[in-house]
Structure formats: C-alpha cells, structure tokens
Amino acid sequence: MLILTCPYCGVAAEETELAPGGEAHLTRFGPGSDDAEFESYLFYRENPKGVHFERWRHANGCGKWFHAARCTNTLEVFGTYPAQTTEPPAALREAISAKRPGWSWRSFSEET
Amino acid sequence: MSEPMTALGGAVYDGVVTVREAPATGMVLLRADLSDSAVQEAVRAVIGLSVPGQRGTAFAGSTGLLWLSPDEMIILGSHAESRARVAALDDALGSAHALVCDVSDARAVFTLEGRGLREILAKLAPVDMAPDRFAPGEVRRTRLAQVAAAFWLRDEASAQVICFRSVAQYVFDLLSDAADPANELRHFPR
Numbered sequence: 001m002l003i004l005t006c007p008y009c010g011v012a013a014e015e016t017e018l019a020p021g022g023e024a025h026l027t028r029f030g031p032g033s034d035d036a037e038f039e040s041y042l043f044y045r046e047n048p049k050g051v052h053f054e055r056w057r058h059a060n061g062c063g064k065w066f067h068a069a070r071c072t073n074t075l076e077v078f079g080t081y082p083a084q085t086t087e088p089p090a091a092l093r094e095a096i097s098a099k100r101p102g103w104s105w106r107s108f109s110e111e112t
Numbered sequence: 113m114s115e116p117m118t119a120l121g122g123a124v125y126d127g128v129v130t131v132r133e134a135p136a137t138g139m140v141l142l143r144a145d146l147s148d149s150a151v152q153e154a155v156r157a158v159i160g161l162s163v164p165g166q167r168g169t170a171f172a173g174s175t176g177l178l179w180l181s182p183d184e185m186i187i188l189g190s191h192a193e194s195r196a197r198v199a200a201l202d203d204a205l206g207s208a209h210a211l212v213c214d215v216s217d218a219r220a221v222f223t224l225e226g227r228g229l230r231e232i233l234a235k236l237a238p239v240d241m242a243p244d245r246f247a248p249g250e251v252r253r254t255r256l257a258q259v260a261a262a263f264w265l266r267d268e269a270s271a272q273v274i275c276f277r278s279v280a281q282y283v284f285d286l287l288s289d290a291a292d293p294a295n296e297l298r299h300f301p302r
C-alpha cells in the first residue's frame with residue numbers, strides 16, 4: 001500500500017484517498033509548437049525502473065494536487081512537494097542522490 | 113421562508129453507538145487564503161473565533177470553524193443565520209480575494225454518540241483512529257467506504273460526520289451497519 005504525505009493538509013494518506021495524475025513536470029506544448037513537440041507532450045512518457053516523479057491528488061481529502069518522488073522498483077517514497085513548481089526541490093534531489101547514487105530522470109539527475 | 117428539511121428527517125440507529133442525523137445545520141463555505149491576516153481578521157470580527165491551523169477546529173456554543181485545506185474553511189452555525197453571516201463576511205472581507213457561499217443545504221450531518229465511536233469510524237475510513245493519533249479538536253477529510261466525508265470528535269463519546277446530501281442514506285446505512293452490535297470488535301480501549 002502506497003502512503004504519501006499531502007504537503008497541504010499534512011495527512012499521511014493511503015492510496016485509496018488519492019487519485020493518480022500521471023507523470024510530473026510535463027512541458028505542455030500547445031499553439032506555436034511543432035508536431036514532434038506536441039506528439040511528445042501527448043504520448044511520450046517515462047517508464048523507469050527506479051526513481052520516478054508523479055502527480056497525485058488528495059481527492060478524498062483536501063482536494064489538492066501535489067508531486068511525489070518514489071522508486072517504482074521498491075515502492076520507497078523519497079518525498080512529496082507542492083504542485084506550484086516545475087522541478088523537484090534541491091533538498092529532495094539530494095535525498096534521492098544519497099539513496100540512489102547516479103540516478104537520472106528526464107532533465108534531472110544527481111548532478112543537477 | 114420555507115422550512116429547512118434534512119436529508120433523512122432525523123433518522124436514528126441505536127447500536128454500539130447511536131447514529132443520529134443532526135437537525136438542519138447552517139454551513140457557510142469560505143474560500144480564501146487562510147494565512148492572510150486580512151482574512152483572519154474578518155473571520156474573527158464576524159464569527160468571534162480565530163481561524164484554526166492545519167486540520168484544526170474551533171468551537172464556541174453552536175458556532176464552529178472547520179479547517180478543510182489551506183484555502184477552504186466551513187463555518188458551522190444556526191441554519192437561519194447563515195444568509196446574514198454570508199453578507200456580514202462578504203462585507204468584512206472587503207477587497208481580500210475570497211469567496212463566501214451559503215452551503216447549508218448541500219450536506220448531511222450525523223452525530224455518533226457512545227464510547228465505541230473510534231471503532232465505527234476505523235471500520236469505514238483509512239484513518240488511524242488510535243486515541244494518540246486522532247484526538248478531539250482535529251477534523252479529518254477522508255472517505256467513508258466509497259464516498260467523501262469529514263469527521264471530528266467533540267470528545268471521546270461523541271463525534272460528528274458530514275457528507276454530501278446526495279449520499280446521506282448511503283452514509284447512514286454504512287454507519288448503522290458498522291454500529292450493529294453483531295459486528296462489534298472492541299479494538300480500542302474505552
């Protein structure tokens with residue numbers, strides 16, 4: 001059972017209180033973008049074995065969207081953070097680096 | 113003005129706890145940044161209670177405040193006064209970015225009375241109901257079986273549950289079933 005702590009109401013919510021929202025930090029290519037960019041926004045998703053970043057909503061709770069970083073292999077949760085950001089917070093990236101040296105995910109990695 | 117009707121006409125079930133639909137309750141919804149001092153000041157001036165912190169509640173007589181999210185709060189009170197309360201709050205909030213709405217008829221309210229209430233709620237919600245993990249004064253938005261609900265304890269022998277009016281019968285049936293003496297577990301110390 002996945003348990004994520006909602007950064008807005010502080011509840012350690014189990015999965016049945018949450019609604020999954022897919023991959024985090026997508027760039028939403030729209031008018032003015034080319035076909036390849038729009039295609040990547042619509043269809044291309046990461047499918048890692050290991051570090052992953054996702055969006056979740058505390059649907060049966062405070063109703064807020066937030067982000068979560070977890071390991072798809074072990075189900076370990078590295079942390080959660082608010083929705084109003086385009087990248088994982090530095091402290092969380094450092095915590096992931098300590099546990100999964102050499103990790104990378106899209107444009108984020110241990111070095112950045 | 114027409115008489116307010118509750119969803120289930122004050123239905124009652126007597127079991128491990130007594131499940132009772134509460135009389136018509138006034139509810140005013142406030143959407144605003146609850147950390148904004150102008151918002152806090154307006155609430156204090158009109159309601160006479162301080163805005164509670166995360167998952168907190170505040171009560172004075174029949175008036176109560178329920179923290180629902182960083183920008184959402186319910187103000188409980190008498191059904192007859194909620195319209196006037198909306199107008200007074202709108203006035204006091206002035207230019208603060210806020211939305212105030214009378215939602216008194218949107219929900220059903222249930223009261224659970226009896227020492228077994230922790231067990232009843234623990235059967236239905238994914239919430240740790242151990243006495244050292246959930247105490248009176250906290251409000252918890254969650255689900256009861258398949259529908260959204262919220263509850264808080266007034267003390268160890270009485271709790272309040274709110275849900276949307278459209279699922280009032282479902283929630284009453286859930287609570288009654290969980291409170292059936294044949295299903296009693298006595299898991300928590302009483």
Ligand SMILES: [Zn+2]
Binds near residue numbers: 006008011058
């Ligand atoms: Zn939440």
